[in-house]
Amino acid sequence: MAISRRLFLRKSAVTAVGLSFASPLLQTSAFGAVRPGRGGSKLRLSNKVIVAVNLYGGNDGMNTVIPMNQYSRYYELRPTIHIPTDRALVLPNAPDYALNPGMTAVHSLYGQGKVAVINGVGAPPDAYGLFDHEASQYMFQSSDISGSASATVPSGWIGRYLDHVQEGIVTPGINLGGGELLLRGVDREALSIGSIEQFQVQPGFDGEARLAAYNGIMAVPATAGGVAERNRMLRESAIEQSQIVRERTAGYVPAVEYPLDNYLADNLKQCAQLLSADLGVQALAVGYDGYDTHASQEDGRNDTQLGYHSLLMQQVSDAIGAFQADLTAHGLSQDVILLVFSEFGRRPEENNDAGTDHGYGSVGFVIGDAVHGGVYGEYPNLNEDRLVLDGNVDVTTDFRSVYAEVLGEFIGTDPEPILGGAFPPLGFL
Numbered sequence: 207m208a209i210s211r212r213l214f215l216r217k218s219a220v221t222a223v224g225l226s227f228a229s230p231l232l233q234t235s236a237f238g239a240v241r242p243g244r245g246g247s248k249l250r251l252s253n254k255v256i257v258a259v260n261l262y263g264g265n266d267g268m269n270t271v272i273p274m275n276q277y278s279r280y281y282e283l284r285p286t287i288h289i290p291t292d293r294a295l296v297l298p299n300a301p302d303y304a305l306n307p308g309m310t311a312v313h314s315l316y317g318q319g320k321v322a323v324i325n326g327v328g329a330p331p332d333a334y335g336l337f338d339h340e341a342s343q344y345m346f347q348s349s350d351i352s353g354s355a356s357a358t359v360p361s362g363w364i365g366r367y368l369d370h371v372q373e374g375i376v377t378p379g380i381n382l383g384g385g386e387l388l389l390r391g392v393d394r395e396a397l398s399i400g401s402i403e404q405f406q407v408q409p410g411f412d413g414e415a416r417l418a419a420y421n422g423i424m425a426v427p428a429t430a431g432g433v434a435e436r437n438r439m440l441r442e443s444a445i446e447q448s449q450i451v452r453e454r455t456a457g458y459v460p461a462v463e464y465p466l467d468n469y470l471a472d473n474l475k476q477c478a479q480l481l482s483a484d485l486g487v488q489a490l491a492v493g494y495d496g497y498d499t500h501a502s503q504e505d506g507r508n509d510t511q512l513g514y515h516s517l518l519m520q521q522v523s524d525a526i527g528a529f530q531a532d533l534t535a536h537g538l539s540q541d542v543i544l545l546v547f548s549e550f551g552r553r554p555e556e557n558n559d560a561g562t563d564h565g566y567g568s569v570g571f572v573i574g575d576a577v578h579g580g581v582y583g584e585y586p587n588l589n590e591d592r593l594v595l596d597g598n599v600d601v602t603t604d605f606r607s608v609y610a611e612v613l614g615e616f617i618g619t620d621p622e623p624i625l626g627g628a629f630p631p632l633g634f635l
Contacts, residue, residue: 252371254617255542256364256489257477257529259470260346260384261522263497264339265548267568268599269504269515270309271323271585275302279588283555287504287562289516297323300581308512308520311527312571319579320530322634324570326586326602328550331595337564339498342549347388349606349625363609364489365391366624367617374486375450382473384491396491402455402476454483461535464528470494471525478532481542494522497548501559522546526573534575543574543616547605554588554599566598570608572634576616582632604629611635 269287272294273280281288294304295313303323305313315321334353335341345351349363368379369391379389379396389396458479465471473492480487496518504513512520526544533539551568567586583603586592594600607629613621615635622628 252488252617253541255481255487256612256617257474257542257544258364258384258388258489258491259522259526259544259546260343260388260491260493261497261546261548262339262343262493262495263499263548264342264550264552264564265497265568266499266503266515266552266562266565267327268552268554270306270519271325271569272304272306273302273585273588274304276585276588283588285556286560287513287515287556297581303581303585306516306519308516308518309523310520312523312573315527315530315573316579320573320575320577321579322572322577322632323581324572324603324608324632324634325581325583326567326600327547327570327583327605327608328567328601328603330601330604336566336595337550339549343385344387346547346549346605347385349609360387360390361392362388362390363613363624364491365389365394365396367391367613367619368396368489369393370619371488374488375454376485376487378486378488379490380480380487381491382476382493384493386491388491389489396489399451401472402451402479451480451483451485454485455479458482460532462528462531464532465521465524468521468525470522471528474525474529475532478529478536478538481533481538482536494518499552499561500557500563501561503556503561505560530573539575543572543576543612545608545612546571546573547608551599553597554593555597566595567601568599570603570605572608572612576635578634580634582634603632607632 268280268284269289272289274291274294274296277291289304289306293307295307295309296304297313298317300323303325305316312321316323329336329342329345329351333345333351335345341353344353344360347362348360350360362385365379365388368389371378373394377394377397379391379394381389381396381398382400386396386398460475460478464475470492477490477492480490497515499515503515507513507516526546529544530539533542547570548568550565552562552565554565555562557563586600586602588599590597592600606625606627610621610625610629611631611634613619613624615631
C-alpha cells in the first residue's frame with residue numbers, strides 16, 4: 207500500500223526529547239557521526255551546494271508548463287481545469303511554452319536566464335513501482351529504478367556523492383523535510399531537523415531536572431554495545447551539531463522579505479541561514495505537500511483568483527524567488543543550484559472530479575546563476591496515438607540525466623559511479 211505524503215514527510219526525520227536527527231552511525235567526529243569512507247581519501251570540501259525541492263504527491267506537469275503549441279489538444283483534454291491563454295505566462299524566446307500563472311517569480315528568473323525548464327521528466331517504463339507514491343519517491347531520491355535495494359538499507363544519489371566529501375563543521379547534508387533518503391549515503395547519513403530554532407534538547411516543563419537527568423544518561427556508555435550504544439553516540443553527536451548550528455546561524459538577517467504563511471519559504475529561508483553561516487553544508491532538501499490533485503484541482507478559480515493548484519505553484523515560485531534574491535544579496539548565489547522535482551506527473555485528461563489522477567511524465571526545473579536558461583527536453587506529444595502506458599503523457603527525459611549533469615557539470619564529480627551508469631547531458635549547465 208502506498209504511503210501517505212504526510213507520513214512520508216514525517217518519516218524523513220527522527221525526534222527524541224525534542225531533538226531532531228537521523229544518523230545510525232558508528233563513530234563520532236567533532237561535529238557529526240561518520241563511519242570511515244569506503245573509497246580512500248575524501249574530496250576537498252566544495253563550495254557548491256545542491257538544494258533539492260521535493261513536491262510531494264505527483265505535480266501536474268501539464269498545468270505547470272503549458273504546451274502553447276499543443277493548446278487545442280490540451281484544452282480538449284482539460285475543458286474544466288485548463289489554464290486560460292490570457293493567464294498563462296509565456297516564456298520569453300520560447301513561445302511554445304508558458305508557465306502556470308502563479309509562477310511570476312520563476313517567470314522573472316527565467317527572463318534573467320537563471321531557469322532551465324526540463325520537459326518530459328520521469329523514469330523509464332521498466333522502472334519499479336510506477337504511479338505509486340512511495341516507490342516513485344524511492345526512485346527519485348535514490349536513482350535506483352529497480353527497487354532491488356529496498357530490502358536493505360538504501361542510499362540517495364546526493365548522499366552517495368556526500369560520502370566522498372570532507373566534512374566541514376557539521377554534516378554536509380541537512381534535510382528539512384525534502385527526503386532523508388535523498389541525502390543518505392552508504393557511509394554517512396544526513397542531519398534531519400524540523401527547524402534551526404527547535405534543533406536542541408527540549409526537556410519540557412521541569413527543564414533543569416530533566417536536562418540534568420538526560421545528560422547523565424547520555425554520559426553512560428551502553429555496556430551491551432550494539433544498537434543501544436550506537437543510539438547514545440548518535441544523540442551525543444546530534445547535540446554537538448545542534449549547539450554549533452544555532453550559534454553560527456544566530457547572526458543571520460534575511461536580505462529580503464520572505465512570503466508569509468508559506469511553509470516552503472520558511473524552510474528555504476532556513477537554508478539561506480545555514481549557508482550564510484559557512485558550516486560546510488553542501489546539500490539541503492526541502493519539501494512541499496499537496497500535489498496529489500485527484501479532485502477540484504483548480505477549485506476557487508475565477509476571473510481574478512487563482513485555483514488550488516495554481517496557488518500551490520505560486521507559493522513554490524514566490525519562495526524560490528525570495529530565496530534566490532537572498533542568496534544573491536549575501537553573495538552566495540553563484541555556488542547554489544536548486545533542483546525542483548516531483549515523484550511523477552498526472553494523466554493528461556481531467557477526471558470526473560475536476561482533478562487529475564496519477565500519471566507518468568512531468569516537468570522539472572533547475573534554477574541558479576550557473577544555469578544556462580532555456581527549455582530542455584522534448585515536451586511530450588499529447589495526441590492520442592502518442593500517449594503511453596494506457597493513455598499517459600510519455601517520459602522523454604530520464605530523470606537521471608538531470609542528476610548526471612548536476613553532478614558532472616556543477617559539482618565537478620564523475621556521475622557514473624554515483625548513478626550506476628552513463629546518462630546523456632541536456633546542456634543546461
